[in-house]
Amino acid sequence: MERCTIIKAQQLRNFESLSKMALDRVLETSESLFVSKGAIVFKENQLLNKLYCIKEGACKFSTFDNLGREHILRFLGKGDIMGKRSIISNKGANVTATALTETVLCCFDKSEIQYNLKTNTDFCNDLLHAFIEDANAVDKTRIIYCANKGIKQRLAQLLLYLAEKFGQDPNGKLMIRLKREDMASVLGTSQEYIINLLTHFKNKGFLNVNRSEIVLNSKEGLRELI
Missing domain, CATH: 2.60.120.10 (Jelly Rolls)
Structure with missing residues (x-):
């Protein structure tokens, strides 16, 4: 031992x-x-x-x-x-x-x-x-689990929380890789909806997604959703 x-x-x-x-x-x-x-x-x-x-x-x-x-x-x-x-x-x-x-x-x-x-x-x-x-x-983290908030707002908050809790590399990549099913479990929704929202955030320029890696390009953009 x-x-x-x-x-x-x-x-x-x-x-x-x-x-x-x-x-x-x-x-x-x-x-x-x-x-x-x-x-x-x-x-x-x-x-x-x-x-x-x-x-x-x-x-x-x-x-x-x-x-x-x-x-x-x-x-x-x-x-x-x-x-x-x-x-x-x-x-x-x-x-x-x-x-x-x-x-x-x-x-x-x-x-x-x-x-x-x-x-x-x-x-x-x-x-x-x-x-x-x-x-x-x-x-x-109460807002992440708050049922009165929309899934989009809560996902934005979750991504910001993960950045604060676990950090980012110099290029903005989240240091922790969280599975889509884990995100869905936290937010009480489907994995498919999480994937669609991440694509929406990507199209808005808030982040980039490469398989399990997420790079936050605009924390300000995510905060404006909350």
């Missing part, structure tokens, strides 16, 4: 509130895990014995209805933490986490994290701030 040697967990201030001895113990009981694109990290209702931090790559949180249809709730990237609620509640995960890209995770032992939460007030406060950050992220 390969251990994590450096902690890059932005949501928990990189564990800076822990003493060197406590941090060394967390690293000694950690595991570095590679997850292939499309693989499930954990399933809804699964009991977790790890706290997961995304070192490289991206994941999505989803739930599935009685018909087996996926509903994507959130996208997560480098530095984001997964499994926080299970650490606190000792209940199963309330979402399914799936790798959107090849992803490297730092996995921290649950009992070790719980011990530090009980003995270190600052670390406990860091976790509380992580929950607040999650709530703020939900508020920030």
Whole structure:
């Protein structure tokens, strides 16, 4: 088992509130895990014995209805933490986490994290701030899931959010490649409609599309749609 040697967990201030001895113990009981694109990290209702931090790559949180249809709730990237609620509640995960890209995770032992939460007030406060950050992220992306907005407006907002969350290269290409079916799941529409809208945005000069790659040419044009 390969251990994590450096902690890059932005949501928990990189564990800076822990003493060197406590941090060394967390690293000694950690595991570095590679997850292939499309693989499930954990399933809804699964009991977790790890706290997961995304070192490289991206994941999505989803739930599935009685018909087996996926509903994507959130996208997560480098530095984001997964499994926080299970650490606190000792209940199963309330979402399914799936790798959107090849992803490297730092996995921290649950009992070790719980011990530090009980003995270190600052670390406990860091976790509380992580929950607040999650709530703020939900508020920030609320328009994407708002049924009162049209699909065109929400797709524009989704593309802008992906650019902000995961970044772009110098040519404007989104650093994350999101499948059309994932976009459709987020927006509650069909994959075909997403393809048609992306073509419409391309014809307007807002973006270019090359298979799974999207290059944003005009963020201003997308913002004007919202």
